[in-house]
Amino acid sequence: VTVALVGAGPGDPDLITTRGLRLLRRCDVLVHDRLVAVELLDEAPPGSVRIAREEFDQEQINELLVAYGQAGLHVVRLKGGDPFVFGRGGEEALALAHAGVPFEVVPGVSALSAVPSAAGIPITHRGIAAQATLVSGHAPDELDYEALVRLTGTLVVFMGLGSLARIAAGLLEAGIERSTPAAVIARGTRVDEQVVAGALDEIADLSAGLEPPALVVIGEAVALRGRLRGDCGAALQVG
């Protein structure tokens, strides 16, 4: 195996997997997302090549991974969260497979549950939320709001800060309660995490001051926040 698609976890550098960290510490080439914690980038060997994902388009990244892989170098493609949860890991894996380059996938802790839980919100909870749906906020007009409202569990929106007003309006038009609890968590699990919570019909206004990356969580389970916080926030700091 020469190329590893590695999930870096949700933000806190301590939430990478032991396998991911081991591969990172012996890589020749590190291709990383901009949002990956700098503490993790510093785990790569001093002589390794470091390439920021955002300086290239996806096609170029695929070609880079193939080229370094064909050269027999140990490449770590470090991606925020999990490579296959809105991570476009599948596209990179297909490019590698197509070129015959051996690769592996090392799953990571997705923001999906980790970011809400660090903010005291369980996305599933007995008697409150028996299911959860993840959507992307990139194409809010393509969402089936009626079906989303019928599924009574927790709705988690990745990259949804910019389209939050549109998504909230869509859910409200489809008949969801105006008072449905909602939260926006920016830089979740990090020491500088910010959480805004409120009713769905006001959450877009309340979160106007937040910056991406942010996760939106909507549903009754959000109301458990506070009761569940414990020392989550502090404990998820680098330790």
Next chain:
Amino acid sequence: VTVALVGAGPGDPDLITTRGLRLLRRCDVLVHDRLVAVELLDEAPPGSVRIAREEFDQEQINELLVAYGQAGLHVVRLKGGDPFVFGRGGEEALALAHAGVPFEVVPGVSALSAVPSAAGIPITHRGIAAQATLVSGHAPDELDYEALVRLTGTLVVFMGLGSLARIAAGLLEAGIERSTPAAVIARGTRVDEQVVAGALDEIADLSAGLEPPALVVIGEAVALRGRLRGDCGAALQVG
């Protein structure tokens, strides 16, 4: 902090987080799910107390965690996957919070994406699956099959092996294509992983020989399996 609710990851012991492993290596008391890898149990200090979750009911486990926490011991509650994705972590956290016992939550790699990805299936993939829904197979009659069919992404069923025939029938009655790709992954990410794949209308029969724990994945993204496999299976072995 005295009690940590720690996600052990999806099966492969190498997929625990670095923070989770660190806490495990210095705990006084380890309360673990039956399905957690024995390699992880062996990371607890030699003199530590080990308690198997399955010997008690949930209420008793909550009481145990509170009692050990109040005694000031370092307790690790090691749960399969992520504590808050069908892990009942919320209930334990509420009990601890209610008793005033300091606790933290250390998210883990959920089976949700890790188990499909180790089998070569991305739960989201550009142009194929823009969303994903997680449900539990414990109460198949309570699922809203029409809404699930309307959401055109990937459906992931936890603990769904026993109710797979009922769930497939519900989806088919609600109008999903009979040929919708489906897979059942037993002991995912482990060296003895088993994968069965086929059309939705035959998947229950095909998976008759599998044993829990198993994850069910339904949707067009399942068809990427094989093209994406790379060395996933081998690479996710302990190493």
